Amino acid sequence: MVERHAVEITRRLIECPSVTPEEGGALVYLAEVLEQAGFACTRVDRGGIANLFARKGPKGAGRTLGFNGHTDVVPVGDTGAWTVQPFGAEERDGMLWGRGATDMKSGVAAWVAAAAAADLPEDGALVLAITGDEEGDATDGTVALLDWMAANGEAMDACIVGEPTCPEVMGDMMKIGRRGSMTAFFTARGVQGHAAYPHRAKNPVPALARLVALLDTHVLDDGTDHFDASTLAVTTMDVGNPATNVIPAEARATVNIRFNDAHTSSGLTRWLEEMADEVAAQTGIGISMTVKVSGESFLTPPGALSDLVAAAVEVETGRRPEMSTSGGTSDARFVKDHCPVVEFGLVGKTMHQVDERVEIVQIEQLARIYERIIRDFFR
Missing domain, CATH: 3.40.630.10 (Zn peptidases)
Structure with missing residues (x-):
């Protein structure tokens, strides 16, 4: 049988x-x-x-x-x-x-x-x-x-x-x-310095935190006929700084997006780039991004x-x-x-x-x- x-x-x-x-x-x-x-x-x-x-x-x-x-x-x-x-x-x-x-x-x-x-x-x-x-x-x-x-x-x-x-x-x-799935990896680069003299450094951490907060609170959509609403999850923020008196030169963050048929990975990538460029312009901190797309x-x-x-x-x-x-x-x-x-x-x-x-x-x-x-x- x-x-x-x-x-x-x-x-x-x-x-x-x-x-x-x-x-x-x-x-x-x-x-x-x-x-x-x-x-x-x-x-x-x-x-x-x-x-x-x-x-x-x-x-x-x-x-x-x-x-x-x-x-x-x-x-x-x-x-x-x-x-x-x-x-x-x-x-x-x-x-x-x-x-x-x-x-x-x-x-x-x-x-x-x-x-x-x-x-x-x-x-x-x-x-x-x-x-x-x-x-x-x-x-x-x-x-x-x-x-x-x-x-x-x-x-x-x-x-x-x-x-x-x-x-x-x-x-x-x-x-x-x-749903589609994609992951964005952000790196914010500033200038390392002494925590007692922050004016001599460029701290990337607040800039990256601002970007992550903007992404986290953004509503991508309300769902479509056959899909629930798309989601964005912040999965990590890393500085790797063991010293309490040093402003780090770099900070990194990762977000994962699960998206419905209202979006494509290319469209979402453009949006992420625009948000990163906006925060970079506001803070003077350079922010780069790479993206891995698991599927549309x-x-x-x-x-x-x-x-x-x-x-x-x-x-x-x-x-x-x-x-x-x-x-x-x-x-x-x-x-x-x-x-x-x-x-x-x-x-x-x-x-x-x-x-x-x-x-x-x-x-x-x-x-x-x-x-x-x-x-x-x-x-």
Whole structure:
């Protein structure tokens, strides 16, 4: 049965110590399972990251459904705090325990089990793009797979990402988009001096504090049709000055912005530069900025794909999932440039935690949901 196969695949994947960027045997095992089910598998490794592409059905098929997921996991942390072996895949109390059980080896396993059992029409194909770099920098993971697909004429008409999406109970939420994420790093430069003679120095700290206060109190927006209001969080201010009688030469601050579809990273970057220039002009302190963009906001408008997923979830769980754009980023931010994408997966309460675990019944439910999505997509 697809349910037991999904549980067994999850167990085998948890046993693989695939902490980013280590492959840990996870993709090797998945390739074996998929090839036995008739998939053609290709390793798409780049930059020391292991990735797997698999396809069943004709290349350039009239209808191609894709799945994106990852087998890499975050570090286990303090092993002494775990009550089980982090990579032991122990079954206990109706749970399967271990790092990656929730995020997201169970999601990958459920799709692989469903895909292996699928009957495809002559004009249908299934594609899996599985990365080992979602928990890391994500520069050579899903991006590498999509680059390889473009170079080799591979394409998906729609894609499901199997990240945990349900906050409380199985089936209560799916993701049809994500907020964008960017981080700005500010450096204010003055002139070092003696604290007793401040007129001989140029103190960068008050200038940087003024800038941070302005950014912190600014309202970016009030939300949009499918997104909550954008947020800006000051995450650190650092001077690194151990002396109480020295005015420092430099001070640094970092802010993180999670933004909705009312903004782009380029527009927000221009605004941040304008604010920094304004404070610099007022204070005479030079302020420089660098920006790292993790992803732009995106939305897959409600329609055929979200309806397909929601209907399958409702049949198997009795719940019509809320269509949400909440949470952090995922590799869907890359897939959205290739094809429409929707995310649905397990309850994510224990992901990244000590004693990460998943209810076995949830893995079984997810496998049935994915089985139904595949069947209904080609119907």
